[in-house]
Amino acid sequence: MNAPIPALRLAKAPVAPLRLARAPVAPLRLARAPFSALLLAAVVTAATARAARADGGLVRASSARSGLLVTLFTTPTPLRTGPADVSVLVQDAATRATLLDAQVTVRVSAQHEGALPLTARLDRASAANKLLQAATVVLPVPGPYRIVAEARRGVARAVVAADVTVEPPIPPLLALWPYLALPPAVVGIFLVQQWLRNRSLGTARGSSAAARRGGTS
Amino acid sequence: MSTVTEATLASFTLRPWTLAALTLTALVYARGWRALRAQMPERFGTRQLASFLGGLAALLLAIASPLDAFASLLLTVHMVQHLLLTMIAAPLLLLGAPQIPLLRGLPAPVARAVFGPFLASPEMRAVGRTLTHPVVTLIVFVSTTTAWHLPALYELALRSDGWHFLEHACFLVAALLFWWPVIVPWPSAAQWPRWAMLPYLLAADVANTALSALFSFSEAVLYPTYERAPRLWTSSALADQSAAGALMWVLSSIFFLIPAATIAIRLLTPPLARPGAARDEWRLAAERALATARAAVLRRQGRPFDLLAAPFVGRWLRRPGFVRALRAATFALATLIVVDGFLGPSMAPMNLAGVLPWTWVRGLLVVGLLAAGNWFCMACPFLVPRELGRRFLPARLHWPRVLRSKLVAAALIVAYLCAYEAAGLWDSPLATAWVLIGYAGAAFAVDGLFRGATFCKWLCPIGQFDFVLSTLSPLEVRVRNLTTCATCTTHDCIRGNAAQRGCELELYLPRKQGNLDCTFCLDCVHACPHDNVGILAVTPAADLARDVRRSSLGRLSRRTDVAVLALVLVFGAFANAAAMTAPVAGWMDAWSDASGLSRATVTIATLVLALVPLPLAVVLGCTLLGRALSGARAGVRELFCRYALALVPLGAGMWTAHLVFHLVTGGGALLPVVQRAASDLGVTLLGAPSWDMATPMPDHGWLLPTLLLILDAGLLLTLWVAWRVTLDGGEAYASSPARGAGLLLPWSGLACALWLAAVWILLQPMEMRGAMVHG
Numbered sequence: 001m002n003a004p005i006p007a008l009r010l011a012k013a014p015v016a017p018l019r020l021a022r023a024p025v026a027p028l029r030l031a032r033a034p035f036s037a038l039l040l041a042a043v044v045t046a047a048t049a050r051a052a053r054a055d056g057g058l059v060r061a062s063s064a065r066s067g068l069l070v071t072l073f074t075t076p077t078p079l080r081t082g083p084a085d086v087s088v089l090v091q092d093a094a095t096r097a098t099l100l101d102a103q104v105t106v107r108v109s110a111q112h113e114g115a116l117p118l119t120a121r122l123d124r125a126s127a128a129n130k131l132l133q134a135a136t137v138v139l140p141v142p143g144p145y146r147i148v149a150e151a152r153r154g155v156a157r158a159v160v161a162a163d164v165t166v167e168p169p170i171p172p173l174l175a176l177w178p179y180l181a182l183p184p185a186v187v188g189i190f191l192v193q194q195w196l197r198n199r200s201l202g203t204a205r206g207s208s209a210a211a212r213r214g215g216t217s
Numbered sequence: 218m219s220t221v222t223e224a225t226l227a228s229f230t231l232r233p234w235t236l237a238a239l240t241l242t243a244l245v246y247a248r249g250w251r252a253l254r255a256q257m258p259e260r261f262g263t264r265q266l267a268s269f270l271g272g273l274a275a276l277l278l279a280i281a282s283p284l285d286a287f288a289s290l291l292l293t294v295h296m297v298q299h300l301l302l303t304m305i306a307a308p309l310l311l312l313g314a315p316q317i318p319l320l321r322g323l324p325a326p327v328a329r330a331v332f333g334p335f336l337a338s339p340e341m342r343a344v345g346r347t348l349t350h351p352v353v354t355l356i357v358f359v360s361t362t363t364a365w366h367l368p369a370l371y372e373l374a375l376r377s378d379g380w381h382f383l384e385h386a387c388f389l390v391a392a393l394l395f396w397w398p399v400i401v402p403w404p405s406a407a408q409w410p411r412w413a414m415l416p417y418l419l420a421a422d423v424a425n426t427a428l429s430a431l432f433s434f435s436e437a438v439l440y441p442t443y444e445r446a447p448r449l450w451t452s453s454a455l456a457d458q459s460a461a462g463a464l465m466w467v468l469s470s471i472f473f474l475i476p477a478a479t480i481a482i483r484l485l486t487p488p489l490a491r492p493g494a495a496r497d498e499w500r501l502a503a504e505r506a507l508a509t510a511r512a513a514v515l516r517r518q519g520r521p522f523d524l525l526a527a528p529f530v531g532r533w534l535r536r537p538g539f540v541r542a543l544r545a546a547t548f549a550l551a552t553l554i555v556v557d558g559f560l561g562p563s564m565a566p567m568n569l570a571g572v573l574p575w576t577w578v579r580g581l582l583v584v585g586l587l588a589a590g591n592w593f594c595m596a597c598p599f600l601v602p603r604e605l606g607r608r609f610l611p612a613r614l615h616w617p618r619v620l621r622s623k624l625v626a627a628a629l630i631v632a633y634l635c636a637y638e639a640a641g642l643w644d645s646p647l648a649t650a651w652v653l654i655g656y657a658g659a660a661f662a663v664d665g666l667f668r669g670a671t672f673c674k675w676l677c678p679i680g681q682f683d684f685v686l687s688t689l690s691p692l693e694v695r696v697r698n699l700t701t702c703a704t705c706t707t708h709d710c711i712r713g714n715a716a717q718r719g720c721e722l723e724l725y726l727p728r729k730q731g732n733l734d735c736t737f738c739l740d741c742v743h744a745c746p747h748d749n750v751g752i753l754a755v756t757p758a759a760d761l762a763r764d765v766r767r768s769s770l771g772r773l774s775r776r777t778d779v780a781v782l783a784l785v786l787v788f789g790a791f792a793n794a795a796a797m798t799a800p801v802a803g804w805m806d807a808w809s810d811a812s813g814l815s816r817a818t819v820t821i822a823t824l825v826l827a828l829v830p831l832p833l834a835v836v837l838g839c840t841l842l843g844r845a846l847s848g849a850r851a852g853v854r855e856l857f858c859r860y861a862l863a864l865v866p867l868g869a870g871m872w873t874a875h876l877v878f879h880l881v882t883g884g885g886a887l888l889p890v891v892q893r894a895a896s897d898l899g900v901t902l903l904g905a906p907s908w909d910m911a912t913p914m915p916d917h918g919w920l921l922p923t924l925l926l927i928l929d930a931g932l933l934l935t936l937w938v939a940w941r942v943t944l945d946g947g948e949a950y951a952s953s954p955a956r957g958a959g960l961l962l963p964w965s966g967l968a969c970a971l972w973l974a975a976v977w978i979l980l981q982p983m984e985m986r987g988a989m990v991h992g
Binding site (some may be wrong): 057058059062069071076078085088089091096097098100125128129130131172176179180182186187193194196197200 | 220221224225227228229230283286287289290331333334335337338341375376378432442445446447448449462492918919922926929936973976980
């Protein structure tokens with residue numbers, strides 16, 4: 001028998017957008033200039049750019065209670081509407097030893113009338129830094145928010161709260177400019193490459209013509 | 218090991234792009250190193266390979282290990298990360314003498330045609346010499362490290378991913394430049410005498426000492442972020458800062474002093490030959506090696522990669538039973554889809570007929586076409602009804618000459634796109650099942666009545682889509698050696714023989730060009746008595762710029778029907794994607810309300826306008842304008858046909874971005890649907906359906922950039938093809954570079970306008986078709 005099916009509706013709801021004729025070829029002169037090494041650096045560094053920092057980020061608040069020291073982090077900085085990472089580090093207040101077995105929940109509430117709070121259970125699996133517990137929450141609108149994290153470990157319970165301001169999202173064209181600038185940049189490099197190639201071919205033709213003239217005279 | 222230590226060591230921040238970039242770099246270097254080792258074993262030994270790979274490993278350790286995860290909590294860890302980048306990764310990379318191996322590792326045409334002009338340019342070489350001059354490198358290194366340690370910049374990097382990335386990029390580039398005069402990676406020449414490296418390293422050490430002393434002896438915490446961070450293993454932020462300073466001081470000094478000591482020892486060791494002889498020998502050896510390497514790069518014109526000659530995969534592909542088994546499997550799958558379409562739930566996200574064809578098959582089809590070729594036609598499930606038709610029906614008629622045109626298929630594609638949108642095929646498993654049955658029936662009837670592969674060649678809309686998009690694929694079925702064909706008397710590749718039929722699409726292999734009309738059925742491979750047909754690597758999209766006589770197709774510059782088919786597919790990509798965006802859907806709703814026409818009528822009218830008159834008018838306008846600007850002697854029809862094909866990569870980019878979007882966001886529905894279908898058949902092994910997986914996957918920040926990169930690739934390839942078409946046209950197209958630019962101008966403008974439209978489409982809110990939303 002099938003498992004119970006939740007109430008469903010077909011989704012129409014908009015969501016956030018998420019061999020050619022061989023031309024003469026200039027002979028290759030293997031340059032001594034560090035071109036390829038710098039290219040390597042560019043490629044490697046570009047490819048290792050991080051899409052988003054997973055967790056950690058800005059310390060928003062820290063509080064010690066019932067023997068637990070709880071530190072609340074958020075990222076990105078500044079917070080903007082859309083996905084945001086909330087993470088918490090729980091330590092023993094006396095020894096500063098990291099406590100990995102605490103249960104942590106977080107409540108994120110927009111400070112305007114009628115806003116429904118978002119609640120999320122934090123876990124280590126969602127965190128890149130495995131000493132932290134993290135969750136991704138989606139902040140729907142800009143404005144003031146209150147983030148309350150609650151950590152429980154046995155009977156000990158500690159709460160830490162922070163008031164934050166969520167800013168409007170960066171306009172998509174600004175946020176995505178590297179991807180939009182790529183075609184003009186490649187076309188620019190291609191034009192320079194063609195200019196260099198044609199100049200080199202012109203020089204080579206000029207030299208051979210001069211050599212022929214020299215030979216016949 | 219304690220759990221905290223385990224958790225700490227498990228804190229890797231490895232991302233697929235990082236791993237892919239470093240692996241690709243390692244593979245390119247290793248390929249070049251292997252070739253150079255055969256020529257110059259004394260120059261490229263295991264030490265160079267180990268150094269380079271070690272450098273990449275250090276880079277990986279710096280940016281993807283727990284060091285990265287803890288860098289924002291502890292200054293000491295952040296300092297280790299920077300020292301790994303500047304003092305270990307950079308010199309190790311240079312010790313691998315990466316210039317020539319990286320060039321040799323690239324495909325020869327790329328190394329020669331793309332990088333050649335830059336490498337040969339006197340300006341670029343002068344820039345290189347300036348950048349690697351010890352005075353410049355020292356200034357760049359010291360100023361970079363100092364500037365990035367200023368509190369304002371350091372804090373900026375801690376707060377922002379973009380600035381943090383820039384910081385690491387600056388450190389790596391500055392370090393590569395700094396170590397260049399010290400290591401002098403072969404074949405570069407030292408600009409200063411070796412003894413000068415002693416004060417050079419000493420100066421860097423002095424600057425580093427000053428900076429580290431500031432950290433070590435400061436009585437205030439320099440970076441507020443670390444003051445606010447929770448204390449993990451240190452007593453205070455100040456202690457962490459002092460430890461970071463000490464680390465920077467001691468480790469950097471060691472890394473500066475080791476090469477200084479090595480150079481000093483070498484300078485003090487009495488030379489075995491007359492002064493200067495060693496340097497001359499070094500120079501001559503370098504010149505000889507350079508000449509050898511250059512000759513090797515220019516000579517490298519080896520046979521292209523042949524998939525059929527590849528180990529394992531090639532053997533499997535060459536078995537006649539492989540293709541048959543593949544078709545039987547896809548036919549069985551199509552049967553399951555039809556059965557589920559009729560008997561399963563009516564909701565598309567819960568039905569195989571809703572999820573498999575519209576989300577999975579379309580997405581994988583387009584990715585497969587671009588990545589590897591027309592494998593869908595090879596595995597086409599409709600070949601089974603086709604074969605049955607030929608067995609039970611006469612199959613003797615000839616397809617009427619008047620219908621031997623791609624215009625019929627283009628009209629069918631327009632009809633399909635209209636039906637898809639107006640009738641909501643994606644939303645109706647039952648309609649999907651009927652479409653599949655209709656498709657199979659058409660294949661059965663047409664190929665049962667007419668000779669050859671009439672259905673595939675002239676009618677099948679999916680086949681035409683595959684033919685056109687496979688012009689961009691990197692693999693092509695073609696002869697390995699034309700000389701062998703010149704001596705062939707049987708021509709089994711097209712005529713067939715007693716055991717194997719020849720090409721049903723009427724492609725004579727020695728004259729076959731590109732992938733147009735090729736179904737990758739491999740009949741020609743099996744029929745060829747000389748084993749002279751392979752699946753060879755080709756330059757993607759290069760075929761679009763060639764106007765040669767093709768077997769069965771003739772010259773594409775005279776095939777208006779092929780150009781129209783391509784335009785329908787290109788503009789169809791945009792229309793199909795735009796129709797699912799909120800603004801376009803809203804606009805069609807408003808038109809329907811205002812005109813009193815039904816929504817379906819408005820949808821069909823919009824799509825027909827967008828797919829037939831609009832592209833024809835726009836492309837004809839570009840042709841006439843380009844011809845007027847360039848004074849081209851070539852006819853309007855020829856220019857229309859050739860430049861229309863140049864738009865194919867952009868259309869393919871739009872299709873890919875659109876269908877990959879659905880595959881990624883809605884592909885999760887496959888598992889619960891398979892679980893549900895299996896459960897309906899009494900198979901409980903797969904468990905109960907987990908319908909949560911059928912909900913749309915949120916974009917975690919990587920999907921939209923990836924889709925934009927796909928569009929970028931499509932635009933650039935379109936511009937490249939248009940440029941190659943102009944060159945290929947010669948004097949008949951443009952008598953001077955300025956006239957050539959005039960001819961290209963309207964096409965470039967059209968391509969850019971289409972690209973902007975595609976970007977706009979991707980940025981709009983979209984209907985999450987085929988996925989579930991709880992509510």
